[in-house]
Amino acid sequence: MPYTVDNRPANFREQMYFPEILQGLKIAARHFFKNLFFSRDANPDFLERDRSLNWVATLQYPEERVTYPPGYRGLHRLVPREDGKPRCVACYMCATACPAQCIYIEAGEYADDPVEKYPVKFVIDEMRCIVCGFCVEACPKDAIRMDSGEHAPPSYDRAAQIWDEQRLLRGPPISYQNDPWLRRGSPSISPEKLEEMRARARPFPTVATDEASQTPGFSVRALAQEAKERGEGR
């Protein structure tokens, strides 16, 4: 909101300097003592911090991180099916939509299921990616998402920024009721597993919402931490 700056000349009291200086010292001293004597609320969600006693607003970044908002486009992941294979059917829609042309796909067929395609190679060059999210929009199978809540981790060589299908395939699996492999069955899925997947399947969302494109509570960091705790560090 625009407001006018009041540039009136200083009155006599202000021209004496010291009253206003002492007022300023009072304010600065109040800040000093409050921040000195009381401990900081280290809540990463710093807008929610209790700042009644200590006014420090610092976020100690590597140790404390802000959780990103729900619509945040983070690192890509290939969404797995319940049986661990990618939902991706290698239709090249994402690679076509990608304005940075950072997605490379090689399609293949399951040996026992000639109807179904899958990506033999699915490579994203995270250095070329401009994080526009068009690939997520383009995907007809909800097979690629940017819901990890993480940006691409730094690395010392460029090769580490090229993510292949093994690194991309992670996170909670999803099944939809209109998935073709659930509706017609697939030789690559055992009948019991198929029943289980059908039972868990959700209706395919017709409206794009944050909830539809985001997996609540999922983060690559949490997954990595779990893997580390299991002793699967790579």
Add this chain to the structure above:
Amino acid sequence: MSRLFGMIFVLGGLVVALVGLGWAFYLLAGFLAVTFANAGLPAQYGAVIGNLLTLLLVVVMVPGSLLSVAERKWSALIQNRIGANRIRIAGSSLGGIPFLVADAVKMLTKERFQPDQATRFLFNLAPILAFAPVFALFAIVPVGPAVPLSAINGAEGALGRVAIALQVASPDAGLLYLFAIASLAVYGTSLAGWASNNKLALLGGVRAASQMISYEVSLGLALVGTMIAYRTLRLEEMVVAQGQGVLGAIPALGILLQPVGFLIFFASAFAETKRAPFDLPEGESEIVGYFLEYSGMQFGLLFLSEFVEIVILSGVIVAVFFGGWHPILFEETLRAQLSPLAFAAIGAGAFLGKMVVLMWVQMLIRWVLPRFRYDQIQKLCWKILLPAALLNIFITAAAVLVDPSLRLLAGIGLVELVAMGAITAAVSRAPKAAHGHADAHGTDHGTAHAAAGH
């Protein structure tokens, strides 16, 4: 809450440590005095050497270098930040103190670069000339009262009557020595600017010289009032005189007798330290400053002399205006109950404690006020401080002439202090704009942020 108790514990520990430090200073001075007397030399020489070691190296240098860390951490607290804390020892940043070591290592290992065609000799001399006079100023500051040697380590006979004070030198000239040495510091800065063979450094040096020479005048005149009031030039006699009661039990502190003199002296001495709001000799955006061509420890000396000046300034102000080593509270009880050495140690601790508070106040001012423009600095000096100092001298002299018991002077000072307090308390904020967005940017918290920003 644990931080609250921890901080109270640390501050209490600081007070105890300061008193213990004073005690240790007396013991060392007494020990050296006895050693010298046994070797056939005057006992006073030993005391002076002890004081040189303790007062100049411990009381001046340690806080002077700690202030470089304190500036980071204290400014952070004032601005709602945390400050330097990335050097961790066993998971604790120890209040940022390890940065002192890091800075020292960095300064000492950096290349000492000399610009082409610089005047070599003066270029190398300037940091020394900037640092040494400031350092020498502390020699006349009386940190602790005089105690007979017999009370310190039980020396007997004539040796036991030798008075040991925590003061390096006590020349008759006293404050005149202070003025003389303080004005030498200008050589360091102006030579640093001139010898660098750099236009911008020269500008910085010229600015520093003109600023310091201007403020030298009001600095001297501001203390003339106290000289008149206490009828002495010696700092230790001024401190003793401040213990006597005037206006009933209220002691004749310099701040009570000379409040205007204090303000003028504080402002002028602040200008002498060349720190914000008087940091015109340096200016990153315009001229960088007189130390532009310096690197390594030579820059470190110029940098450190600023902080040492803060320490010295605090010491002088405590001695002249805040009762020196007088603990002020419970003074008679302490003097009657404790041994002379213990009382003197508490006195020295009180002096050091007051110094710490004054150093903190100077840091606070530095982070509250924006810098002046150059013409404003000269205007403040010649048009405000100088006439006020002259007026203060006349009023003080007249009051002492009318009433030599200083009661009239104390009364005038009390009225001045009350008036200052009343003017400060009568907050007259700018009238709020009429069309209804006053609360959008006028809250107390908002102004606090605006004031703390630098």
